[in-house]
Amino acid sequence: MTDVLTSAGRLETTIADPAIDVAALGEILLGQWADIRRQARELAGRSEMHKVEGLNHTEHRERTFGQLKFLVENKAVHRAFPARTGGSDDHGGNVAGFEELVTADPSLQIKAGVQWGLFGSAVMHLGTAEHQDKWLPGIMSLEIPxxxxxxxxxxxxxxxxxxxxxxxxxxxxxxxxxxxxxxxxxxxxxxxxxxxxxxxxxxxxxxxxxxxxxxxxxxxxxxxxxxxxxxxxxxxxxxxxxxxxxxxxxxxxxxxxxxxxxxxxxxxxxxxxxxxxxxxxxxxGRRFFTMLGTLVQGRVSLDGAAVAASKVALKIAVQYASERRQFNSSSDTAEECLLDYQRQQRRLLPRLATTYAASFAHEQLLAKFDGVFSGANDTDADRQDLETLAAALKSMSTWHALDTLQECREACGGAGFMIENRFSSLRADLDVYTTFEGDNTVLLQLVAKRLLTDYGKEFRNVDFGVLARYAFNQAADLTLHKTGLRQVAQFVADTGSVQKSVLALRDEDGQRALLTDRIQTMVAEVAGSLKDAAKLPQPKAAGIFNQHQHELIEAAQAHAELLQWEAFTEGLGQIEDAGTKEVLTWLRDLFGLGLIDKHLSWYLMNGRISMQRARTVGGYLNRLLVKIRPHALDLVDAFGYGPEHLRATIASGIEKSRQDEAAEYFRRQRASGSAPMDEKVLLLKQKAAAKATRYKYS
Missing domain, CATH: 2.40.110.10 (Butyryl-CoA Dehydrogenase, subunit A, domain 2)
Known part of the structure; x- marks a missing residue:
């Protein structure tokens, strides 16, 4: 709030527009291992670490192997290994630093991951101390690729x-x-x-x-x-x-x-x-999954790397959209800034919101990973939770990264297609992230099976009366929705009060209820369809499962989306600055309402939202875009990536220089009076003169 002296001499308090504390927000985004991330970014920013475009694959391989040696010399990849072999037993910090390498060259990140995150980790986690002492020193030093x-x-x-x-x-x-x-x-x-x-x-x-x-x-x-x-x-x-x-x-x-x-x-x-x-x-079976569970680090690091790549892409695209001007729809002289167009906001800002959600969720995943592998929280339940969380988030973030890179490329027009501006190269490199360390669709089946298992556990020890009441309530709930009674009641509540509808949707509890209800309903419906499959012969049971595979994966995706929304919401609790918190709340609402809008057909078909309320979703999303637009640059600046990480010409300030040069050229031309007359202006003048002549002699 600000005190302002009015023209009448009165002191009035006005509410100022919120502002983001970029530095403080940046610290929150760096997370628990902030110092290690800063060290890793400093290393990734060095020119000798960067991908050189245009190399043939043989040259690129040689350069990447040389960069591994550079990582060894700078002790950048050994944090997770035992202290007795030269590591520091820091599992979370190791992944936090490793995933930042994607900004230098995804090939470097993945090759380092093969050497130390897969090969080395397998020896460490699946072998004994004798194996570790025999082979880890050579693996760590790169003596044994x-x-x-x-x-x-x-x-x-x-x-x-x-x-x-x-x-x-x-x-x-x-x-x-x-x-x-x-x-x-x-x-x-x-x-x-x-x-x-x-x-x-x-x-x-x-x-x-x-x-x-x-x-x-x-x-x-x-x-x-x-x-x-x-x-x-x-x-x-x-x-x-x-x-x-x-x-x-x-x-x-x-x-x-x-x-x-x-x-x-x-x-x-x-x-x-x-x-x-x-x-x-x-x-x-348990032995097999325990062995594979020790190798979850790859999925955790891919989740973080995908989030980092999305941040880089959005920083480049938002920077460019804030500087590039095109078409003079609202002025005879000044062209419009691209980011002021609603469609450009629709393309970039919801993906920015999703990236923030994915970033907060990754930090929680990394903390869970560190807890398990440090031994602080290493029970069977913790390992199962970690496996499920990593499968869910890796799937969502890698798909999101590809979508973001493609949309950012298109949003930057032909400039986005140039290799010098990173989008095409990053997208090509990250394409395979969706299918290695576990194909995303297969991983989501793992998540879905866990949801079904947890659902079944809720009823394992309850008596018949509880089950009967549950079945009755489910049937009644389904009848209520399908008959439209709940829709009618909500419509009556909504009628004549669009604002009330919007407030209910943008309320934190309202969003949580809608997102949670969708998962619970989907899981319950699939569980009901599969409940008798275990009693059938294997071919028939497999057939029933296959008939519901799509619904299972949809439920798993809905679960992953809720995980991200919850992480974003919990992240808001870390923010102390009022202005930053207000803007980040808008961004969280953009993410949450975007999910509801994305699945609006489900909510309508299942009677969770009335038609009246559904009509308000798109309009409120547009209003959120307008609110967030002035803060877009601050939001991407908070990611903390500098020119040495972006390495994109269109994000270097060159577009602003071009636009300023063009504006100054036309300003001077207009001021000098030497500007040629536009043909349309000439025609208008001729029509006006002809009209005046007719009036004079009429």
Whole structure:
């Protein structure tokens, strides 16, 4: 509020427009590991770390491998490893710093992820102290460049069904690794084509004629001196890809490759010299998911990297839209700023809101990850929560990043298509983020199954009377909605009061209720359809599940959206500055109402919103855009990325210089009186003169 002296001499208090404290908001966005993020951004801003456009894939690979050495020299990638091997046991900080590398070059980020986040982490989390002490120093120093050989051509995300085998030979005290057919070749393996000297290979462990399921084995691939494959190991270069061409992806296969029994990474499963198998986890299924759960770091880091890429894209696009002018619809002399057009606001600002939501959600995911892997909160329930949260958020943020990069590219017109302005290059590199470390659609099925499991647990120990009342209430609720009774009641409440309708939707509790109700209803409906599937023969049960796969994935997406909305809402609680909080609340409402608008057909068909109230959603979204528009630059500046991270010509201030130059040119021309007359103006003058002549002689 501001005290203003009026013309009558009275002192009046006026409410000033809110302003954002950019520095304070930036600190909140940096999160718990702010100092590490700053260090990582300083490193990512150095020119020797940047992607050089136009290199062929061989040159790009060589540059990226050299950049890995630079990371080692600057101790940038070892934070998660044990202190006794030179790390700092900082799991959350390690991911926070690692994901910032995407601003330098996504190829660098992913190749570093292969070396230390997958290969190194597999040795650390699936091996014992002996394995760590033997191999981690070389992995950390890059003396042992390595591969994470899990995915097979024939099974993709279905890791449990991979066909590579590791059969124990007790006479030699060795495992024999075999690829039985071409569909079992390890595919799209980073470092496999050129650089990898060793690999953690996932294979079915067979001993004494029993298959104990998928386990991890340390396997040497190449002679360090010649870089040639060792006997029995073969491979193929994947060549040029749609993006990430700084990574030497390739295929691997094995024919009778023998490794010592001690090369089994045996934290969760051991084989003694006699060939007997033992495990601290009796259930094969639980053992498998426990092993895979230790490798969730990849999904967590991809979520953060996708959010970072979205921030960079929006900073470039909003900066450009704030400076570029085109068409003079409201003035005879001045052209309109692109960001003042409603359609441009519709393109950029809702995606900005989603990026803020994804950013707050990622910080919560990172804290959950650190809690589990630091041991502070490491129960089975915590690990299951982490797995579900990572699957949900990684899916949403990687899809959002691609959508944001494409929309920002189009919003910048032809300039956005230029490689120098980053959009096309970043989009090509991030494309595969949606399908590696778990295909997004498959990950959402994992989330959906967890929702169904939790739903079932709610009724596991209740008596018949409770179940009967629940079934009755569900049926009554469905009848109420389908008959339109609730719609009629809401319509009566809404009639004549559009403002009341809007207030109900923009209210925090109202948004939460609508978003939560949609998930609960969808899960309940699918659960009801699947409740008898377990009693049926397997083919029929699978058929019923398949019939409802789409609804399951829709429910999982709705759950992920609610997670982001809740994280954004909780993030508002961290903001102390009143102006910043007000603007961020508008942005949260833009995100929440945008979700309701996106799924408006569901809310209408299921009677959750009346037609009268539904009509208010679009109008209120437009009013939010107008409120947020003056703060758009501050909101993207708070991301904290400088010119060294953006590296986009159109975000360098050059457009403002061009526009200022053009405006000054036309101003001087008008002032001099030498400007040529526009033909339309001439015609108007001629018509006016002719009219005056007719009037004179009439």
């Amino acid at each position: 390595g591969c994470f050989a899990m995915t097979e051509i024939g099974h993709g995300s279905d890791v449990a069904s991979i066909a590579t085998t590791a059969t124990f030979d007790p006479a030699a005290d060795e495992f024999v690794i075999n690829t039985p057919f071409s569909a079992a070749w390890k595919e799209f393996i980073g470092n496999a084509a050129v650089d990898g000297l060793a690999a953690v290979v996932f294979a079915q462990l067979i001993t004494k004629g029993v298959n104990h399921g998928v386990h991890a084995f340390y396997v040497d691939l190449r002679d360090p001196a010649t870089k040639e494959f060792l006997p029995g190991v073969g491979g193929k270069d994947d060549g040029i890809k749609g993006g990430l061409n700084g990574i030497d992806n390739g295929r691997l296969h094995f024919s009778g490759v023998r490794i010592p029994r001690t090369n089994l990474l045996n934290r969760y499963g051991r084989v003694d010299a006699g060939g007997s198998y033992s495990s601290p986890i009796a259930s094969p």
